[in-house]
Amino acid sequence: MLEPISLFKERYGDLRYFFAPMAGISDTVFRLLMRELGAQCVISELLSAEGLIRGGQRTRDMMQFDDRERPVGIQIFGHQKSSLAEAARIVEGEGADFVDLNLGCPVKKVVCDGGGAAWLKDPAKLGDLLETIKKGLRIPLTIKVRTGWDDSSKNVKEVVQVAAESGVSWVAIHGRTRAQGYCGHADWELIREVAIHSKIPVIGNGDIVTAEMAKKRIDEGYAHAVMIGRGALKNPWIFREILGEKFATKNFIPLIDRHFDLAIEKKDRHRAFLSLKKFLAWYAAGFPNSGKFRFELFQLENIDALRDHALTYFETIPESSKVEDNQPFLMGGHG
Secondary structure (H helix, E strand, C coil): CCCCECCCHHHHCCECEEECCCCCCCCHHHHHHHHHCCCCEEECCCEEHHHHHHCCHHHHHHHCCCHHHCCEEEEEECCCHHHHHHHHHHHHHCCCCEEEEEECCCCHHHHCCCCHHHHHHCHHHHHHHHHHHHHCCCCCEEEEEECCCCHHHCCHHHHHHHHHHCCCCCEEEECCCCCCCCCCCCCHHHHHHHHHHCCCCEEEECCCCCHHHHHHHHHCCCCCEEEECHHHHHCCCHHHHHCCCCCCCCCHHHHHHHHHHHHHHHCCHHHHHHHHHHHHHHHHCCCCCHHHHHHHHCCCCCHHHHHHHHHHHHHCCCHHHCCCCCCHHHHCCCC
8 A cells, every 4th residue: 555645734634536627517615515524635627727827717717726625726727838927926816726737638628729638749748838837836736637649659657757756745637548549448557667666756647436446446546546537527526535435325415405505615616506407417327217307407407496306206215216317428537
């Protein structure tokens, strides 16, 4: 078993289990909910460095966090060294615990501009970027990467070495190449090989959908920590299960009430209404008549009707009726 991440040990203890940054999902509301449900560290959805510099209100709103989320990192992406360095300083000024640099996003509009996973194609250029950001930063810098651009250029070992030499505090590795997107299976053997020889901690990411899988990756020495994304959307209690809590049944009613209350607290009612729809669609995945439920919830016009519709649905279905549901919409939320 590899050592846990001890970067914030004095304030928050050792870190093993992270909630992943996912676009349109990892907002302050859901991050706070995940912290309440056992996640040991959370990271924001990816934010445009250029948007932060220009002071766009939407991007600034996405950067906001609650002290109850700590330790919390803000993830940024971009293609220009100077912009990323300035954006990192803005994040530091907001009081985040660390800056996370997205070097793994596979989405075309991001990589075509030279951001996200495109940085992996030139480790020397990446090293220059990381050193530049670190020079102007007092809080830790972390990165999230993929195993490489494609199967012919799996250079994650070199990337992690460059990161260590540049002063990066840890590297999260999604075990797929950029070319894979979210298809196929994450290469955990490669993650383990990198983690064993890395001079800095490695967080493994990809295909962890149960508490047993998460614990196995740690117990068998695949990584210093693991990062869970979609697994937490389909099973919001996954972090509590990892930490040893047993659930005879998983009651969605108090969970949904708490999610609504947090969303209304952090957003206005209209934005909370729009946001909650997609999370309810996730929660319903695999349950009987979930397709009908999802169709009906997107016909509703206000947040009170949405809450009533959700509570009525989940009050009528037993948790044991859930089955695996690999719906295409469940693959949203790149990060």
